[in-house]
Amino acid sequence: xxxxxxxxxxxxxxxxxxxxxxxxxxxxxxxxxxxxxxxxxxxxxxxxxxxxxxxxxxxxxxxxxxxxxxxxxxxxxxxxxxxxxxxxxxxxxxxxxxxxxxxxxxxxxxxxxxxxxxxxxxxxxxxxxxxxxxxxxxxxxxxxxxxxxxxxxxxxxxxxxxxxxxxxxxxxxxxxxxxxxxxxxxxxxxxxxxxxxxxxxxxxxxxxxxxxxxxxxxxxxxxxxxxxxxxxxxxxxxxx
Amino acid sequence: xxxxxxxxxxxxxxxxxxxxxxxxxxxxxxxxxxxxxxxxxxxxxxxxxxxxxxxxxxxxxxxxxxxxxxxxxxxxxxxxxxxxxxxxxxxxxxxxxxxxxxxxxxxxxxxxxxxxxxxxxxxxxxxxxxxxxxxxxxxxxxxxxxxxxxxxxxxxxxxxxxxxxxxxxxxxxxxxxxxxxxxxxxxxxxxxxxxxxxxxxxxxxxxxxxxxxxxxxxxxxxxxxxxxxxxxxxxxxxxx
Numbered sequence: 001x002x003x004x005x006x007x008x009x010x011x012x013x014x015x016x017x018x019x020x021x022x023x024x025x026x027x028x029x030x031x032x033x034x035x036x037x038x039x040x041x042x043x044x045x046x047x048x049x050x051x052x053x054x055x056x057x058x059x060x061x062x063x064x065x066x067x068x069x070x071x072x073x074x075x076x077x078x079x080x081x082x083x084x085x086x087x088x089x090x091x092x093x094x095x096x097x098x099x100x101x102x103x104x105x106x107x108x109x110x111x112x113x114x115x116x117x118x119x120x121x122x123x124x125x126x127x128x129x130x131x132x133x134x135x136x137x138x139x140x141x142x143x144x145x146x147x148x149x150x151x152x153x154x155x156x157x158x159x160x161x162x163x164x165x166x167x168x169x170x171x172x173x174x175x176x177x178x179x180x181x182x183x184x185x186x187x188x189x190x191x192x193x194x195x196x197x198x199x200x201x202x203x204x205x206x207x208x209x210x211x212x213x214x215x216x217x218x219x220x221x222x223x224x225x226x227x228x229x230x231x232x233x234x235x236x237x238x239x240x
Numbered sequence: 241x242x243x244x245x246x247x248x249x250x251x252x253x254x255x256x257x258x259x260x261x262x263x264x265x266x267x268x269x270x271x272x273x274x275x276x277x278x279x280x281x282x283x284x285x286x287x288x289x290x291x292x293x294x295x296x297x298x299x300x301x302x303x304x305x306x307x308x309x310x311x312x313x314x315x316x317x318x319x320x321x322x323x324x325x326x327x328x329x330x331x332x333x334x335x336x337x338x339x340x341x342x343x344x345x346x347x348x349x350x351x352x353x354x355x356x357x358x359x360x361x362x363x364x365x366x367x368x369x370x371x372x373x374x375x376x377x378x379x380x381x382x383x384x385x386x387x388x389x390x391x392x393x394x395x396x397x398x399x400x401x402x403x404x405x406x407x408x409x410x411x412x413x414x415x416x417x418x419x420x421x422x423x424x425x426x427x428x429x430x431x432x433x434x435x436x437x438x439x440x441x442x443x444x445x446x447x448x449x450x451x452x453x454x455x456x457x458x459x460x461x462x463x464x465x466x467x468x469x470x471x472x473x474x475x476x477x478x479x480x
Contacts, residue, residue, distance in 0.1 A: 135415035175375035
């Protein structure tokens with residue numbers, strides 16, 4: 001497909017642009033050791049934390065809970081899993097809990113991400129369309145050197161993907177028609193929702209997002225408009 | 241004052257960062273000539289257009305009208321002033337009107353702005369806090385090379401400055417306390433409102449914003465936390 005109608009690329013971020021699992025594991029391991037946890041495997045901690053991510057957002061998506069920013073959901077989930085590692089939020093210093101919760105603001109980009117985004121930005125507007133809140137995305141961009149033109153997504157839309165409003169409000173803020181915007185994501189469910197609203201779609205597999213045993217999203221599950229192994233090659237496909 | 245508590249700088253844009261009058265006048269003059277207007281003074285056109293800016297936003301601030309993005313207000317104001325120049329929106333091609341309305345997306349930065357912002361960005365998060373809508377600010381940033389970390393302001397807040405919500409919602413999105421954020425503006429009224437909500441304040445005079453006859457905002461009208469003649473010297477004052 002020719003990219004000629006596209007004006008802006010919007011990106012899923014956790015997993016697609018940055019390696020959340022390694023970054024969270026790194027800080028969690030240091031935290032667990034520092035506080036004498038009985039279990040100090042940072043990857044196990046990252047995985048436990050991440051398992052509560054989607055259910056927490058589902059409370060908002062279902063309307064059972066008003067929109068609550070991801071930092072707050074992460075904090076509640078953090079407190080919920082600490083006992084599994086032999087710790088309790090009530091006996092830990094508040095600034096230590098804050099520091100660990102902000103591990104999600106300190107994630108490394110995949111090796112191709114910054115060079116690929118820089119190249120894509122020369123031709124297209126690039127923006128986040130992440131479930132992460134605005135300040136989280138801003139801090140992450142400054143940490144990882146991600147050259148976004150704008151930070152859009154869940155908090156701006158007051159809706160978590162894949163709720164329709166997350167995509168539709170992003171189009172409104174960009175003042176673009178659906179076919180002028182392409183979602184770049186490593187997750188088929190996200191692209192499915194975006195396509196349902198008329199956006200163009202680009203799949204970049206991130207087979208290590210969930211670690212060496214990953215079984216999901218290893219390949220495209222539909223005929224997405226573009227499929228590339230990394231952001232540099234996506235730039236090539238998109239003529240950037 | 242020591243800048244040590246500050247985490248983010250938020251910027252007024254029209255007049256403070258970019259020279260709207262010269263940019264609008266340039267495109268308006270070309271437009272007026274192209275369409276055989278009886279009056280082809282681009283600066284007169286820019287001034288007439290700008291005179292309707294604040295009254296149009298006041299309709300929203302007063303609650304008489306729901307939040308409407310600035311591009312739309314600009315378009316209505318454009319159609320309203322065309323007759324003063326011997327033209328009528330109904331007899332002009334739609335793509336020409338769209339092009340002229342987007343003159344506000346194609347404005348030159350003041351000469352110190354890009355270098356100053358780049359330097360400030362190395363130490364502080366920098367974001368817009370403008371009445372311009374998100375897509376306008378995004379396009380302007382790409383046109384003028386403004387290296388924002390985030391585009392915040394009226395559309396994100398659904399409120400026009402100096403309404404309180406414009407400042408308060410921006411703090412929420414940044415997840416910062418008022419004293420951690422400094423507004424940079426060339427307009428005393430904007431700084432007055434920001435200070436009223438506890439933000440820090442920096443005044444940079446732009447004595448040519450309204451042309452050679454400018455009488456307002458030539459000097460600080462309160463003891464703002466910082467006063468600098470341009471963004472480079474502001475960076476110096478703020479230790480960036």
